[in-house]
Amino acid sequence: MDGVGGFLSMGGYAVFIWPAYGVALVVLGGLAFGAVRRLRRSEADLAALEAGRPRRRAAQRDLTAEEAT
Amino acid sequence: MTAFAELCRRDLRLALRQGADAAMVIAFFVLTVVLFPFGVGPEPNILARIGPGVLWVTALLAAMLSLDRLFQSDLDDGSLEQLVLTPEPLSTMVLAKCLAHWLTTGLPLTLVAPMLALLLNMDGEGMLVLIGSLLLGTPVLSLLGAVGAALALGARRVGALVALLVLPLTIPVLIFGVAAVDAALADLSPRPHLLLLGALLLAALALCPWATAAALRQAVE
Amino acid sequence: MAVTMHRFANPTRFLRLAGAVQPWCVGLGVACLLGGLYLGLLRSPADYQQGETVRIMYVHVPAAWMALFVYANMALASAVALIWKHPLADIAAKNCAPLGAGFTVVALASGSLWGQPMWGTWWVWDARLTSVLVLLFLYLGYIALVNAFDDPTRGAKAGAILALVGSVNLPIIKFSVDWWNTLHQPASIMRMSGPTIHASMLTPLLLMAIAFTLIFVSLLLINMRAEIAERKIRTLRLAHGAEG
Numbered sequence: 001m002d003g004v005g006g007f008l009s010m011g012g013y014a015v016f017i018w019p020a021y022g023v024a025l026v027v028l029g030g031l032a033f034g035a036v037r038r039l040r041r042s043e044a045d046l047a048a049l050e051a052g053r054p055r056r057r058a059a060q061r062d063l064t065a066e067e068a069t
Numbered sequence: 070m071t072a073f074a075e076l077c078r079r080d081l082r083l084a085l086r087q088g089a090d091a092a093m094v095i096a097f098f099v100l101t102v103v104l105f106p107f108g109v110g111p112e113p114n115i116l117a118r119i120g121p122g123v124l125w126v127t128a129l130l131a132a133m134l135s136l137d138r139l140f141q142s143d144l145d146d147g148s149l150e151q152l153v154l155t156p157e158p159l160s161t162m163v164l165a166k167c168l169a170h171w172l173t174t175g176l177p178l179t180l181v182a183p184m185l186a187l188l189l190n191m192d193g194e195g196m197l198v199l200i201g202s203l204l205l206g207t208p209v210l211s212l213l214g215a216v217g218a219a220l221a222l223g224a225r226r227v228g229a230l231v232a233l234l235v236l237p238l239t240i241p242v243l244i245f246g247v248a249a250v251d252a253a254l255a256d257l258s259p260r261p262h263l264l265l266l267g268a269l270l271l272a273a274l275a276l277c278p279w280a281t282a283a284a285l286r287q288a289v290e
Numbered sequence: 291m292a293v294t295m296h297r298f299a300n301p302t303r304f305l306r307l308a309g310a311v312q313p314w315c316v317g318l319g320v321a322c323l324l325g326g327l328y329l330g331l332l333r334s335p336a337d338y339q340q341g342e343t344v345r346i347m348y349v350h351v352p353a354a355w356m357a358l359f360v361y362a363n364m365a366l367a368s369a370v371a372l373i374w375k376h377p378l379a380d381i382a383a384k385n386c387a388p389l390g391a392g393f394t395v396v397a398l399a400s401g402s403l404w405g406q407p408m409w410g411t412w413w414v415w416d417a418r419l420t421s422v423l424v425l426l427f428l429y430l431g432y433i434a435l436v437n438a439f440d441d442p443t444r445g446a447k448a449g450a451i452l453a454l455v456g457s458v459n460l461p462i463i464k465f466s467v468d469w470w471n472t473l474h475q476p477a478s479i480m481r482m483s484g485p486t487i488h489a490s491m492l493t494p495l496l497l498m499a500i501a502f503t504l505i506f507v508s509l510l511l512i513n514m515r516a517e518i519a520e521r522k523i524r525t526l527r528l529a530h531g532a533e534g
Contacts, residue, residue: 007331020350035512042519049523
């Protein structure tokens, strides 16, 4: 392939090749972005809840660990 | 009388008492088939070409209609829990319910189909194979539908959910059912397609009651 | 078997393990992705018949493999959840579904974009394409079912059964190109006699496949961690509500 222009146009098939890679980027990127945002939000909520109730927290943590097993 | 036959008779009696429900399924079938000539145009060749597909798809959708009540009423009046607790194997009980369901939906659909096929300009050989394919295929729809109905018990929007779950699984039945009729209309042998339909029926008879029973147990816990 | 499994049943242990493994998965996954993209887009040759469009293969084939692999995982996790009642299996299965659906969409879209220049059509109702489309519907149906109940446990159990029932579609997809005359290309990699594809194309393909797998594992771990946190929140809020 000659030069950047040749690379980008992909022998004339650019309109098929780049959208194919684009769909993959958008979908996988979207899933990744959503996952990270979900984790950040839930961990923040959990930390807030746990910080708000310090004494009972220790007892609860043992409880939820037991319940969840 | 065996528990199987008793359950089947009970369901049939209940269904016949509420005869309107079964009649509604048939009415839906007839109405949707009749819509097609209005939508596609009355030209006989086109109708004959799309006839097998239209009849099969609308039969499929009509069969979906009555599924959400298959177990719901039993759940509501407590008889479902009793059914799960009886010493009889739950799969057998499920088969009994599926049989009753088919006798009140699939079988009437199959009997009405030839008249609708006339409206869609289908000729005699096609009609015979149509009946045969529906006879083999509609029980599979009842069996697969039971799995969906059991899974969706107690869910919000049960009707749409059951259809969403069951329709993808019924695609092979649809494919072979229509292929059989198309083959007959093209003067080819419909045997391979009918045999495959039969195989699907046997597989469904073996697997669906078991899956349905598992789903019912989850629902009742 | 039961003893080993229950070592990982404790969420705290799982979280610790996940937290340790995840950076490696992400790092290695990104490395393989970059390597695969470099080789696939820049270094590998154009096909003598298809020209440059063969490069879509480096996205389409790994995505299609993942669509099947993730469903197999989901079915396996569902079986574990139903048989051994392992508490994390439900969470794993539930979080596989959106990822699997995503890969299926990528496979269908990239396949369609490949089909137009190669076969002259965006879509054809042959066995392979149809059964992958059915796979997408199974994923969506599973997601709908699991989220259709107010009680998440009921949803998880119903979903587990559905996942197992739908797994009958997997062999159909894999062997559809062998059983029926289809437009789609028959198997050229996973064959008994070894791959028929040249190394210069096989390497980027495998790199992309490994990259997608590691990305899937990373995203699954992230989602599972989030779900465990969400369940703790729910339990805490319920307990808090009970205490008044």
